[in-house]
Amino acid sequence: MYERARYWFDNTLARGVTALIGWLAVACLAVVIPVSALLVWTDERAPDTAWAKTAAVWRSVGQTLRLGGEVGSPLRVILSVLLALMALFYVSTIVGLITTAITEELIALRRGHSTVLESGHxxxxxxxxxxxxxxxxxxxxxxxxxxxxxxxxxxxxxxxxxxxxxxxxxxxxxxxxxxxxxxxxxxxxxxxxxxxxxxxxxxxxxxxxxxxxxxxxxxxxxxxxxxxxxxxxxxxxxxxxxxxxxxxxxxxDAVVLEIDDVTARLVAQCVRQPGLSVVYQELLDFAGDEFYVVDAPDQAGRVFAEVLRACPTSSVVGVAGMDGTLRLNPPATSVLSQGDRLVVIAQDDDTTVTTHEPAAFDESVMANRPPAAARPERVLLLGWNRRARHIVRHLSGHVAAGSVLHVVAHGSESLAAEVRAAAQAAPALTVTFGPGDPTLPGTVNEVDLSAHDGVIVLGPDHGPGQASPDDRTLVTLLLLRDRERTSGVPVRVVTEMTDDRNRVLAPAGAGADFIVSGKLVGLLMAQISQNWHLAALFGELLAPQGNAIHLKPAGDYVRPGHRASFATIVEAASRRGECALGYRTRGIARAGNDHEVRINPAKAEVRYWGADDEVIVMAER
CATH class of the missing domain: 3.40.50.720 (NAD(P)-binding Rossmann-like Domain)
Known part of the structure; x- marks a missing residue:
């Protein structure tokens, strides 16, 4: 019986607005009339006759439902109800129109179709x-x-x-x-x-x-x-x-960055210089020190070698001319002209100060060791994607003759042909190919990791509807970490990832390098947007030729085992045609890293320089 009644009720509601209004009126009257009658019959001041009490109940119902509540002849009651309904309809319509207009305006705002009236944003x-x-x-x-x-x-x-x-x-x-x-x-x-x-x-x-x-x-x-x-x-x-x-x-008036080439170039640099990714991270984000172009009118007429030591708390790396040209690491004997600005690494754009007297240095501890001759390198590449051919090309342009790149990737004959094509475009590098899936333990265990100077881990290309390439990358890193633990041989790994959130999950060894392509490009865009002069700077740092950032043994600049100020390092680097930016200290375990990178130390900072320390410099490739 209940189900049939409920079914009948649902059918009446389905008839539309009229049925809904009718049921609403019945529900209101079913509550208002009994309550009004109860109020009248329990009132000590209520009339004595039943007809008078009924009239009082009607007035109470009319006042509650805004129906007038007039008593008298039936025509008078009907007319009062009609007028009340018209007034109610008028007020409800006005309220509905206002509500609709406000709702539409709010919806339009939430849709984001209004115009932003800003400038300089x-x-x-x-x-x-x-x-x-x-x-x-x-x-x-x-x-x-x-x-x-x-x-x-x-x-x-x-x-x-x-x-x-x-x-x-x-x-x-x-x-x-x-x-x-x-x-x-x-x-x-x-x-x-x-x-x-x-x-x-x-x-x-x-x-x-x-x-x-x-x-x-x-x-x-x-x-x-x-x-x-x-x-x-x-x-x-x-x-x-x-x-x-x-x-x-x-x-x-535009700068166009090519994300695949930039990512590949940094991967190729980091596999040859472990820790370089940390240096770029420090220079590109706004959390620490970064690049700025600042005025230095009091340095006009000075040679660049003296200007390098004339900024106590900033690292000078270049000169921006009045014509807009930017010269990174100019010759030490070049003279600053009036109106030239300095390209520096500083904590903020207003923290660079210059002094009349350059910082002093200690000639007695400076080293006179010639740069070490380049030696052939062996690099292992696990995985393949569209950026791999760029990595092969960049490695070929900077490694010594006789260097070898061994590629292990899972794919068909078309992949082998793509590897061969990349090898033909890299004449200075011998490229070998071994088919295999880097996410399988057998593939990783068959590779002699100790015979390679570095390992590059790449994920597959990310297509629509596919899982994140970082998933396979994390599996490969797990296998490499297990192999490192069982063999006792440290593995120098550079990993390319697409999502920075996956980097913290990576089971990599201490001091491993990660190139997160998405974050890298985001940092570059933010830096260039805040200082337009940096477009040319990063263009040169990430170009095939020109100046780049290097990590070099501290023993090339000061004698190991001695104390020296950073100003001494700056002077020693200047004599080699380089600009010193900071240093990396090995042997310090902090937050899972086996090194500490310090960018832009004060010229007066004095420290002990060990045999394993490295100096961060900007120099010609």
Missing amino acids: TVLLGWSDQIFTVVAELVAANANQPRSAIAILADRDVTEMEEELRSEVGDTGRTRVICRNGRPTDPAALTRVSPATADVVLVLPRDHPQEDAEIVKNLLALRTAVDDSRVRTVAVVRDAHCRLAAELAAGP
């Missing part, structure tokens, strides 16, 4: 894993600014973007992060973030190289949206094939 176009690194670094860079804003335009729900940013970035302090919904390839949508009045526009990379064409469309749409305005732009593509098109689409 930073605009981010697109949404990718790099956005969290970029936003976090921009927040850190603007921590001492009274007011700053970041406007993000992406084809995503605004609420989802805001929640992810709160979860990954946390408190943004004085920096306001404004999210707007829209396709970055649509010029009309671009106007929502006011790119024409922005300080810089950052176009984030897509997840796959096949989507680089979207970056080109974003840049074309940006030029259409800003009309004739000159907007500084930083964009990132993954593949070299789209870089030229992106540069043409972006225009002259």
Whole structure:
């Protein structure tokens, strides 16, 4: 019986608004009338007659339901109810219209379709894993600014973007992060973030190289949206094939980074110089010391060798001319002209001070050891992806003759052909190939790790709908760690990862190097956006030729076993045509590392220099 009654009730509700209003009226009357009658019959001042009490009940019901409550003839009661219903309908309609208008406005705001009225802000176009690194670094860079804003335009729900940013970035302090919904390839949508009045526009990379064409469309749409305005732009593509098109689409006021080549270059450098990834991490994030371009009018007329020691708490690495040219590590005898600015590594852009007298150095402890001759190297490459051919090319350009790269990867004959093609483009490097799956214990155990100077671990290419390549990378690292523990032979490993959150899970040995491509590019974009002069600096550091960052034995600069100031290291490096940036101390176990990297120590800092210590320098390749 209950089920049939419930079924009948549901069917009446399905008839629409009229049935719903009817049931609502019945429910109200079923409560209001009995309660009103109870109030009247229990009132000591209630009328004596039943008709008078009934009239009192009706007045109570009318007042409660706003139905007038008039008594008298039936016509009078009906007319009063009609007027009350009309008034109720009018008020309800007005309230409904106001509520609807407010709701629509709130929905429009939550959709992110309103225009950002800002100037001097930073605009981010697109949404990718790099956005969290970029936003976090921009927040850190603007921590001492009274007011700053970041406007993000992406084809995503605004609420989802805001929640992810709160979860990954946390408190943004004085920096306001404004999210707007829209396709970055649509010029009309671009106007929502006011790119024409922005300080810089950052176009984030897509997840796959096949989507680089979207970056080109974003840049074309940006030029259409800003009309004739000159907007500084930083964009990132993954593949070299789209870089030229992106540069043409972006225009002259743009920097286009190629993420695959940058990642491969750093992997190739780190496998030959362990610990270099930590140095780049220190230089690229805003947590410690980083690159700045500062004025130094009192240094005009001085030779560069003296200027190197004239900044007590900053490390000078180059000169920026009045014409916009930037020279890293110029000759020690070159003279600074009036108007030249210094490229330094400092804690902040306002912490660099210069002195009239350069810091003193100790000639007696300086070493006169010639650089060690390059020797052939053997490198093991576990895994293969689209960046591997770049790694092979970069290794070939810097290793000594007779060096060998042994590739172990799982794939078909097409993979073997790709390895052979990469070997043909690397004449200075002998490339061998052994098929095998690096995630299998048998494959790792068959390789003689002690015969190799370093190991590179790569994950597969990340395609749509596939698992993260870091999953296979972590398995390979587990096997290498187990092999290292059972054999007692330390393994020098450089690992390429795509997600920085997986780096903390990696079972790697002490002092291992990690190149997280997404975070690396995010750091580069943030640095260039804050100081446009750094585009040329990083362009040279990450180019095939020119100056680069190196780790060299401290014994090349001072005699091991002696105490010396860092100013002495700076002078010794200058005589070798190098700029000293810091040092790395071995034998100190901190937070799982077997080394401590110190960037930009004070010139007056005096320490004991051991045989295993290394000096971080900027020098010609």
